Amino acid sequence: EAGVAQSPRYKIIEKRQSVAFWCNPISGHATLYWYQQILGQGPKLLIQFQNNGVVDDSQLPKDRFSAERLKGVDSTLKIQPAKLEDSAVYLCASSLPRVWDTDTQYFGPGTRLTVL
Amino acid sequence: AQSVSQHNHHVILSEAASLELGCNYSYGGTVNLFWYVQYPGQHLQLLLKYFSGDPLVKGIKGFEAEFIKSKFSFNLRKPSVQWSDTAEYFCAVRHGSSNTGKLIFGQGTTLQVKP
Numbered sequence: 603e604a605g606v607a608q609s610p611r612y613k614i615i616e617k618r619q620s621v622a623f624w625c626n627p628i629s630g631h632a633t634l635y636w637y638q639q640i641l642g643q644g645p646k647l648l649i650q651f652q653n654n655g656v657v658d659d660s661q662l663p664k665d666r667f668s669a670e671r672l673k674g675v676d677s678t679l680k681i682q683p684a685k686l687e688d689s690a691v692y693l694c695a696s697s698l699p700r701v702w703d704t705d706t707q708y709f710g711p712g713t714r715l716t717v718l
Numbered sequence: 719a720q721s722v723s724q725h726n727h728h729v730i731l732s733e734a735a736s737l738e739l740g741c742n743y744s745y746g747g748t749v750n751l752f753w754y755v756q757y758p759g760q761h762l763q764l765l766l767k768y769f770s771g772d773p774l775v776k777g778i779k780g781f782e783a784e785f786i787k788s789k790f791s792f793n794l795r796k797p798s799v800q801w802s803d804t805a806e807y808f809c810a811v812r813h814g815s816s817n818t819g820k821l822i823f824g825q826g827t828t829l830q831v832k833p
Contacts, residue, residue: 633819644722644808644823658818693762697819705812705819709762
């Protein structure tokens with residue numbers, strides 16, 4: 603079974619530029635998550651989709667971050683404009699559409715963003 | 719705010735030594751508990767998980783963890799580590815009563831095993 607795919611793996615941009623990350627979840631997984639992992643910290647949830655609907659985006663900085671999952675499969679996370687503090691690894695995860703108390707998430711390799 | 723605390727940020731062991739990594743969480747209700755591992759250059763992988771039942775959970779590669787509800791803890795153990803266990807380990811918690819899959823992660827523990 604193919605895992606969660608993410609691209610690009612690395613991205614270097616200057617502050618105030620825009621950037622987009624792409625994620626393709628495991629086939630059949632209805633739930634998709636984007637996490638931000640700053641160096642030395644654990645991942646922090648930015649947004650969760652169930653099919654193409656948003657379940658939780660309470661920690662997404664909506665003034666500069668946006669995400670979509672238009673067809674309920676792959677997803678794009680965008681930052682516009684980027685700030686220095688956005689330097690992090692952006693992780694995508696997916697899970698089957700089970701009840702939440704048995705949910706297990708599978709993670710992709712991540713995109714390492716450096717903002718100069 | 720709910721939080722997960724991993725007591726050891728960096729652990730160095732020799733091969734064959736025993737391992738215990740601490741994890742405590744601050745939520746008093748029903749929880750789902752996870753340990754994830756990230757080997758150098760690889761993505762986060764599930765090591766083991768606890769949803770309900772036997773509080774002693776066995777995972778892959780000889781790891782186990784014990785859920786102690788009264789102590790709000792879910793410590794990871796392995797009786798004899800190998801050089802290949804060198805990795806970063808993350809404890810994560812999900813609120814069992816939540817209607818989302820949101821995981822709250824600890825800050826991680828870097829384990830270095832010397833051959």
